[in-house]
Amino acid sequence: MTQTADLLDPPMADDPAPRPAEPAPPAARRRLVPPEKLREIAIGAGSLAIGVALWHWASATNLDWIVDFGNIPGPGKVFAAFWGHLGTEIFYTHILVSMQRILVSYLMAVVIGIGIGVMMGRSRFARACITPYIEVLRPIPAVAWIPLAILMWPTEEASIIYITFLGALFPIVLNTLHGVEQTPEVLVRAAQSLGASRMAIFGHVVLPAALPSISAGLAIGMGVSWFSLLAGEIISGQYGIGYFTWNAYSLINYPDIVVGMLVIGFLGTLSTAAVRVLTAPLLKWQKRTR
Template sequence: MSSITEAIAISSEKIRPHQLEVERLVRRISSIGICVLAWHLASTHHVDLGLVTFQNVPSPQEVLAAGWELLQSGKIVSHLTASMSRVFSGYLIAVVTGIALGLIIGRSRTSGDTLLPPLEMLRPIPAVAWIPLSILMFPSSELSMIFITFTGALFPILLNTIHGVEAIDPRLIASARSLGTGHGAIFTEVILPAAAPSIFTGLSIGMGTAWFCLVTAEMIAGQFGIGYYTWASYTVQNYAEIVVGMLLIGLLGMTSSLAIRKLGNAMMPWRVSGANK
């Protein structure tokens, strides 16, 4: 009898995590559905709240029709290809630069005093302010657009890497040294694993800000791209297409950030197992 009870308990423990994931998925889908319903009601009834008005906001049906028209035109492939190549090019450069600088600044007070002040001065500058200078700095508009997405992704990655390295318990490094661990092994087996959660948080945020800067980047001279499509729709006051572009950027940014988080969980199994206990 006890063996049957134990078997039931074990099976329930296996089923419960799956049920929790299903419940979370249902809640997330429901939250999106509620937002779309509120949008539909506000736009179709032309709600005017004084400070905020929905009298000229396109309804979900109009946005869906504009999205279907874009899909049928065949231009969506060109737009997606152009935007993704610009975003991921700038993002990958930001990953290498941000993590390298973050590790150096986080481990060396001298490097921090030398490198961090100018970086902190550049950090608050919005992406749109870089447009004139990027046109002067780079020989092609494509490189200028990649540079702007790079600046958007760099600082979240850099600062999270610095914070992750600085937050490492010095006793971990001291213990490794007392056991005869070399500098290279300390770096790969202590510093990087300990700072990895913060680094991947920065990578996820940096991916979102890279997409956030896309419209700004493609304002320069883009002829294809989701940001260009959104900006061009604004210039001709095609409101439904503006929302289509916004939703595409949001969907791509969310999917990219989710992929980064999944990659982080795969590379940090100890963190996932600890969170599930």
């Protein structure tokens, strides 16, 4: 039996040595920033550099053609003023107060605006009742609300938050309404035929379909809220970046006016980008369906 086994199964020593497994080719490293995005960033940076250079040239030569740059400070003076404010505590107080007002009013607008938009999109009765108020109040600028807001609310802080809330509310309501209305009716009927409840249809069909429009409305509402906040701070306020800018104008401090404007633009851009980042995880399904 041993010889038979040896014939059927020769010694392992006669077998060629097994080849070592070849290492798997290294996976292509994913770049943190795609080349297309890097190119867009480079183009944007170059465009900004050209804009700053033109600004410097116009203010240095006192350009007076269509727009008068005679009293407009150049980038150097504005940067020097900004650098000086970075060492003062009051400057950070203005920024923090404005950001706090934006946070409170914007969160209120998000909750109420999405709720109203969903009701208007899913109920004809609610749309008929609410639409007249939206259409009448929406065109009123934030500055026009200031006297009435001061009379309506007991404190200036509450009136500023109210004005900022109104600015963010209407874009969120209208974009939410648009998103809900654009939900494919075929998907709703398919969910109903499968026995889905109204809440299940809303959570799994209506809301995902409306999320792109809601996300756009949140970003637009953030930008409009900054505009409304500054209008309130200019007229009634002791702190805030809007008050800082208006106070600089009252004191004929031209560099600080531009500093306030640029800080407002930076904060508005940063907050809008934050909204897009926070809503991006909710829109991952769009990439998977492409």
